[in-house]
Amino acid sequence: MARAATDDTALFEYALRLGDNCLILGHRVSEWCGHSPVLEEDIALANVALDLIGQTQLWLGLAGEIEGQWREGGGRSADDLAFLRDAGAFRNLLLVEQPNGDFGKTLARQFLFDAWHNAMLGALQGSADKRAAEIAEKAAKEVAYHLNRSRDLVVRLGDGTAESHSRMQRALDDLWFYTGELFLADEVDAAMLAAGIGPDLDDIRAQWDAEIDRTLKQATLRRPDSGHVQKGGKRGVHSEHLGYVLAEMQFLQRAYPGARW
Amino acid sequence: MRPATDQIRAWLDEVPDPEIPVISLVDLGIIRDLAWEDDTLVVTVTPTYSGCPATAVINLEIETALRAHGIERIELRRRLSPAWTxxxxxxxxxxxxxxxxxxxxxxxxxxxxxxxxxxxxxxxxxxxxxxxxxxxxxxxxxxxxxxxxxxxxxxxxxxxxx
Structure with missing residues (x-):
């Protein structure tokens, strides 16, 4: 049965958002490779980055497949979507493009995202779009490990030394501003919810809140009470940081178009 | 000539996993289906981890091994669900x-x-x-x-x- 073109436009946007979150966070985390505090953490961060880049290929591959229904010359490949779009065409959440900061900030960002990602993938496994459901089923198993690890480290650093506690609290306070966007539904989210493809973000928020509150309590950390919300990433309005990420990530394809190895 | 899928499975059981060469691709449980569609052998493979760098090498090794046994037309299909366990x-x-x-x-x-x-x-x-x-x-x-x-x-x- 053919779906209306408007639905497919929304699904394309939705797949881009899911893929771009994985791509940008995967790139950010990969920046740690060779720089982590201890070898085990270096390997763990590289593994998490690798999972996220693998998931990027699946989501952006789906986006390109959908785009092929109307784009002359066919949909773009996952690589083209990753390497040949400029910042304004990226649809990732502002949270994932924030700089790594110290190890605590990287882990705080990861935990805030993992808790959302895990809930999203849990819900997406029941998606009316079979392709999205299959990707979610695969990714959920990987992200469960990501969440277990980032939760554990937030607790250990939060409930650790005075220094690690204060750094973890500062990281949370700095990043909290960007978490509201995770649950702000716009017309794309509404279209996906109506089509049975995406979840209700209010349900995701309830799961996220429970995870965050439980973990922060265990970590002796205080949930920031700021109600300010910075938004824009989902429609392509980004912080200045994204441009620097892309400058590095896309350099080779920009300098040597079509280069392969 | 279309060798039986049991025979093909036995051949693939001799192809080592590129990262843990002590076990075969069949041992790993990623070869989900083998079927002839006319004169093309369709090999359905489930990825272990979505970003596993061995995936491309595994696909290449499946093709190489099967060609060595005289199978010329091979199609590899990726199956995500049910997810590998x-x-x-x-x-x-x-x-x-x-x-x-x-x-x-x-x-x-x-x-x-x-x-x-x-x-x-x-x-x-x-x-x-x-x-x-x-x-x-x-x-x-x-x-x-x-x-x-x-x-x-x-x-x-x-x-x-x-």
């Missing part, structure tokens, strides 16, 4: 992992990490002790965790449940 690793594969110094996944633990439960008891592949602990859930490859034995004090890889 370590419960699909064969008993033969588990024994070989153990002999190689990698603790095999504890059987029947496919969903072990999903609810945040405690890790299952992992047996040290060197001395057989159960006094082991996780150092990191992320090891030298995406599929392995880093463990340490509190009895013989040796570090070892655990093929983590997935």
């Amino acid at each position: 370590t419960d699909w690793i064969s008993d033969k594969g588990r024994r070989k992992l153990q002999g190689y110094g990698i603790a095999p996944p504890v059987a029947g633990t496919a969903g072990c990490n999903l609810a945040g439960d405690a890790a299952p008891t992992v047996v040290c592949p060197h001395c057989g002790s159960t006094a082991t602990r996780v150092v990191s859930q992320f090891g030298s490859t995406p599929c392995k965790a880093a463990f340490r034995c509190d009895d013989c004090l040796e570090p070892f890889d655990y093929f983590k449940c997935h």
Whole structure:
């Protein structure tokens, strides 16, 4: 049965958002490779980055497949979507493009995202779009490990030394501003919810809140009470940081178009 | 000529996993289906981890092995669902992992990490002790965790449940 073109436009946007979150966070985390505090953490961060880049290929591959229904010359490949779009065409959440900061900030960002990602993938496994459901089923198993690890480290650093506690609290306070966007539904989210493809973000928020509150309590950390919300990433309005990420990530394809190895 | 799929499976059971060459692709449980469609052999493969860098090499090795056995038309299909689980690793594969110094996944633990439960008891592949602990859930490859034995004090890889 053919779906209306408007639905497919929304699904394309939705797949881009899911893929771009994985791509940008995967790139950010990969920046740690060779720089982590201890070898085990270096390997763990590289593994998490690798999972996220693998998931990027699946989501952006789906986006390109959908785009092929109307784009002359066919949909773009996952690589083209990753390497040949400029910042304004990226649809990732502002949270994932924030700089790594110290190890605590990287882990705080990861935990805030993992808790959302895990809930999203849990819900997406029941998606009316079979392709999205299959990707979610695969990714959920990987992200469960990501969440277990980032939760554990937030607790250990939060409930650790005075220094690690204060750094973890500062990281949370700095990043909290960007978490509201995770649950702000716009017309794309509404279209996906109506089509049975995406979840209700209010349900995701309830799961996220429970995870965050439980973990922060265990970590002796205080949930920031700021109600300010910075938004824009989902429609392509980004912080200045994204441009620097892309400058590095896309350099080779920009300098040597079509280069392969 | 179209060799029987049992024969083809036996051939693929001789193709080593590129990262853990002691077990075969069949042992790993990623060859999900073999079927002839006219004169084309369709091999359905399920990825272990979505970002596993061995995936491309595995596909190449499947093609190379089958061509060496005279199969000319091969199509590889990726199947995401049902997602790969370590419960699909064969008993033969588990024994070989153990002999190689990698603790095999504890059987029947496919969903072990999903609810945040405690890790299952992992047996040290060197001395057989159960006094082991996780150092990191992320090891030298995406599929392995880093463990340490509190009895013989040796570090070892655990093929983590997935």
